[in-house]
Amino acid sequence: MIEIFTDGASRGNPGPGGYGVILRWGPHVKELSAGFRKTTNNRMELLAVIVxxxxxxxxxxxxxxxxxxxxxxxxxxxxxxFGWQKKGFAGKANGDLWARFLRIYAKHNVKFVWVRGHAGHPENERCDELAVAAALSPNLPADEGFESGMFNSK
Incomplete structure (x- = not known):
């Protein structure tokens, strides 16, 4: 089984943001992160899962x-x-990312577990560190889906 730990962050909402991911498969561990100059916390939370x-x-x-x-x-x-998808994500924020999520989600056997943030969960805390560091990085690229305004209803 593979475990994926995720977190997203934004400095302001919207503001500079980032995501952090830890992939764990047995003894193998990989960390991923990236930041964007203007985005939202929810976009970064979802993008962490997608990545x-x-x-x-x-x-x-x-x-x-x-x-x-x-x-x-x-x-x-x-x-x-799945209901949002049937309606073409009409009136829903982050439709671009939800569509991307559903494409990759369909290829895997995924189960979600909610963990309380900032409560001492070691991997969640590390993902938060990665996300915040990414958000604070210099020369951040655009989050095209957010900055275009096309996918941010509601």
Missing amino acids: GLEAITKPGIPITIYSDSKYVVDAVEKRWV
Whole structure:
């Protein structure tokens, strides 16, 4: 089984933001992070999950994703995102990322576990450090989906 730990951060909402991801498969551990000059916390939480899943090249392996984002976990576990998809994400923020998420999600056997943020969970704390450091990096690129305004209804 693969474990993916994720977190997103923004310095202001919107503001500079970043995500942090830890991938763990047995003894193997990989960290991923990136930042953007203007984005939102929810976009970074969701993008962390997407990037983690996109890093897995073998489909069908059981994956557990640990996230402190109720926005992401509830949207998937309560199946809201599938209703949003049927309506073309009309009136929903982050439709670009939700569509990207669903494309990669369909290739994997994914289970979500919500963890309380900033509560001492070691991997969640590390992902937060990665996300914040990425958000504070110089010369951040644009989050095109956010800055275009096209995918940020509501």
